[in-house]
Amino acid sequence: FMLKKRFSRALLSAEVDAVKVPDADVGNSPTKIREILSRKRYDVMIIRTSAGTKAIKKALSLGFKTVVIGTFLNARAVAKYLANRASSVGILCAGYKGKYFAIEDFLAAGAIVGELFSLLGHLNPEDQALASHLAFKSAKDSLIDVILMGRSARRLAEIGEEYDIQESIRMNVSEVVPVAFKNEIRDASALI
Template sequence: FFSAQSFQENDLRNKTVVVIDVLRATSTMVTALMNGARGVIPVGDMGEASKISQNLDSENHLLCGEKDGVKIEGYDLGNSPLEYTREHVEGKTLIFNTTNGTKAVKKSMGASNVMIGAFLNLTAVSRYLESSQNDVILLCAGWKGRLALEDTLLAGAIIYKLYGGSLPDTAPDGAKVAFGLFEKYRDDIESVILQSNHAVRLADIVENNDVSYCCKIDLCDIVPVLTDGIIS
């Protein structure tokens, strides 16, 4: 269990990484793929996004993402998962640029497997991990180097599912913290997340009901996986 700021590339060999950014990047990626997007290309900044965009057929891709939670000027879509309807994204490749989430995916690129986790696909991701031979890293994107409650809760939910509600004493501290947090709040996920720093920040800038949406558990059973720089 890692937060993005403490994550080192040499942690990645023979590892499966689940990138977690509940509010909102990984929830948005899962939603886009659930609604038929062809793939998501995670990028680290606007320069990289426009370079990739220039090399793609403009009919078939969308520029998507946010800076400090707000849609980037000139982009087709922001980072509200509720914008990523079938009508908008079906068949499209999305170039996706967000403050923390897409950067966390890029940091994971040397791992054997990288997948995208959200409450929306909690059980599907947990099942996938059960059959993984590798050690698993749950990489919480957080916010600009800080821990985010909602990401830690989801990490705890995944750990809880994997260990059937009882964590061994030998588990690492990070896993124990996330597990304990989820155990405490598991019947109250949405109301706890609505009080998180990120939800409060979003309340000032976002009109959609993104936070409640991102707290929905098992809306779909897809497990987005990163292959050659594209999540699909």
């Protein structure tokens, strides 16, 4: 929260266990974030999540040259970015609370792997990547039903925020490719 004081127009998005942190402007609800951004312009968005922030820090600490953030929303854009730049790709799923398997992360990884298959024609994936791809192919026509059975969706339903699930599984609606660095995330298009 100290970081927010350094910027005059910063949006603080912070949650713990899917609940907005006191003094944050918003939790990590994509619906609520979009509503706020439609009303006011911010120069910086500061993000703190239960799992995503830890996963990004872990990937950076492992020394990966490039760390991009992908979801269902930008699976194709992420795959295009990776296909043009990387000879080897690893996908790290944030998981539930940063500790437990999360079906939506696994399926989103599968969506990205599927987009890589479509772009490159041939891959030599590790078994986990292949399993995520096959799971996504199997579930894509009933994605919402599958994800609603998972722990993360049940948690969102408990706190009355299940509306975010439908928002979060829209396929390929964004061309933004977030690239993570030590202390910031930037859109790949701004790095060219």
